[in-house]
Amino acid sequence: MKNRIRVLRAEHDMTQEQLAELVGVTRNTIISMEKNKYCPSLKLAYRIAHIFGVGIDDVFTYEEEIDGPSSDEE
Amino acid sequence: MKRLTYLTCSLIVACMVAAMVGWSMAAGNFLIPVVAIPLGIIVILACRAQVDVVIADEREKRIRSKAALRTLEVVVIAGAIAAIILYSYVVSIPLTPIITGKMFLNGDGTQSMTIAEYKPGSAPGPQTLVRSTTIKDLNAMNESEAMTYCTYVREGFSENENRGLAGTVIGCSLAALLVTFGAFYLYYRKKY
Numbered sequence: 001m002k003n004r005i006r007v008l009r010a011e012h013d014m015t016q017e018q019l020a021e022l023v024g025v026t027r028n029t030i031i032s033m034e035k036n037k038y039c040p041s042l043k044l045a046y047r048i049a050h051i052f053g054v055g056i057d058d059v060f061t062y063e064e065e066i067d068g069p070s071s072d073e074e
Numbered sequence: 075m076k077r078l079t080y081l082t083c084s085l086i087v088a089c090m091v092a093a094m095v096g097w098s099m100a101a102g103n104f105l106i107p108v109v110a111i112p113l114g115i116i117v118i119l120a121c122r123a124q125v126d127v128v129i130a131d132e133r134e135k136r137i138r139s140k141a142a143l144r145t146l147e148v149v150v151i152a153g154a155i156a157a158i159i160l161y162s163y164v165v166s167i168p169l170t171p172i173i174t175g176k177m178f179l180n181g182d183g184t185q186s187m188t189i190a191e192y193k194p195g196s197a198p199g200p201q202t203l204v205r206s207t208t209i210k211d212l213n214a215m216n217e218s219e220a221m222t223y224c225t226y227v228r229e230g231f232s233e234n235e236n237r238g239l240a241g242t243v244i245g246c247s248l249a250a251l252l253v254t255f256g257a258f259y260l261y262y263r264k265k266y
Binding site for chain 1: 131
């Protein structure tokens with residue numbers, strides 16, 4: 001799952017700490033998401049999209065090759 | 075309250091509870107841990123409620139659940155191996171010391187018995203002999219000789235029995251761990 005959190009954050013002139021506080025997670029979680037290391041829950045994904053005032057599809061992009069049924073989340 | 079303050083408070087409370095439990099054990103008062111441990115947990119939970127920053131989010135919970143599952147897998151596998159190895163000292167013949175008793179008919183008509191202990195898994199012989207004792211008159215065994223005989227047999231097997239006991243304890247602990255895991259698994263499967 002790819003995401004545009006870093007870009008949207010820059011557009012809204014927001015720090016990782018501020019975004020983390022707004023969506024109720026730690027800064028480490030934002031860092032992991034921006035590095036595409038952590039795939040957030042649907043609830044968190046919606047919260048992030050809501051903060052930026054965009055749809056969830058504008059923040060997260062599902063990729064069949066990476067996120068397909070054969071992908072291993074480990 | 076900041077995260078660091080909360081961690082400091084938790085550490086202080088944990089140290090105080092540990093000190094109180096240690097002191098009560100030394101003093102033989104078993105009522106103090108029953109009060110101190112739940113009280114410590116309540117204080118830590120109260121401190122946690124005062125924290126105004128996010129301590130654990132969904133990523134942290136996922137990390138913890140995966141770490142817990144991996145820990146369970148490693149502990150169960152390693153523990154099962156350890157339990158089997160340790161318990162085998164009780165049931166395995168090659169790992170058990172060989173204790174033999176030989177009776178002799180003396181010239182005066184009395185019977186004597188020589189008890190000998192040999193190294194585990196070895197053929198009885200002078201090279202493998204660990205120790206031996208002789209009861210001169212079996213029919214007139216005095217208290218001292220009887221005690222020697224009992225201690226001798228008990229000491230011969232005590233090391234293996236202790237290992238077997240450790241194996242049993244590990245096995246029972248693993249069973250309890252798996253039962254607890256199974257209970258929580260069923261609970262959460264029903265919940266979600």
